[in-house]
Amino acid sequence: MNDSVYVGNAGRDAALDRGWLLGHFKDASDPRHSEDVEIKWGVHPKGDERAQWVTGEERTALLVLISGRFRVELPGHDVVLKEQGDYVVWGRGVDHSWYAEEESVVLTVRWPSVPGYRVRDAAE
Numbered sequence: 333m334n335d336s337v338y339v340g341n342a343g344r345d346a347a348l349d350r351g352w353l354l355g356h357f358k359d360a361s362d363p364r365h366s367e368d369v370e371i372k373w374g375v376h377p378k379g380d381e382r383a384q385w386v387t388g389e390e391r392t393a394l395l396v397l398i399s400g401r402f403r404v405e406l407p408g409h410d411v412v413l414k415e416q417g418d419y420v421v422w423g424r425g426v427d428h429s430w431y432a433e434e435e436s437v438v439l440t441v442r443w444p445s446v447p448g449y450r451v452r453d454a455a456e
Contacts, residue, residue: 338363342373351375356445372440376402376432385429392423393442400436405429413438 345353355370370391385405395404397413404411404420406428411420422428 335361336363343375346373346375355442356447367445368443370440370442370445372438372442374436374438374440376400376436376438378432378435380432380436382429382431385427387427389422389426389428390424390446391442391444392421393428393440394421395419395430396439396441398437398439400432400438401434402436402438403431403433405431 340353342353349357351372351374353371353373354364354366356365356367358365395402395413396419397416399416402413404413404422406422406426412433413420
């Protein structure tokens with residue numbers, strides 16, 4: 333292997349960075365650093381929900397259900413992902429939030445990778 337190859341496990345690596353595997357927030361020397369795309373392996377216990385709605389979205393997103401039952405909340409309607417492989421895509425300007433109706437694993441891909449969307453923990 334060399335410095336431009338990274339091999340890992342999504343479940344283990346996701347636990348290190350709030351689920352995020354790839355994006356602008358990784359060190360520039362890390363092969364997982366990208367200004368173009370962000371990828372998240374989200375593991376959500378039943379009842380987990382986004383702390384606040386994302387507004388003024390500047391990215392396009394794809395969210396794919398790996399397991400569980402997961403609701404994506406969009407203006408005017410919700411999308412419930414209930415079968416493995418169900419997915420939803422939304423574009424720039426679409427506000428959103430989410431809620432795990434069951435323990436769920438979801439893969440999220442967002443592009444481009446834009447700083448400033450992190451919801452801060454209560455301690456921050």
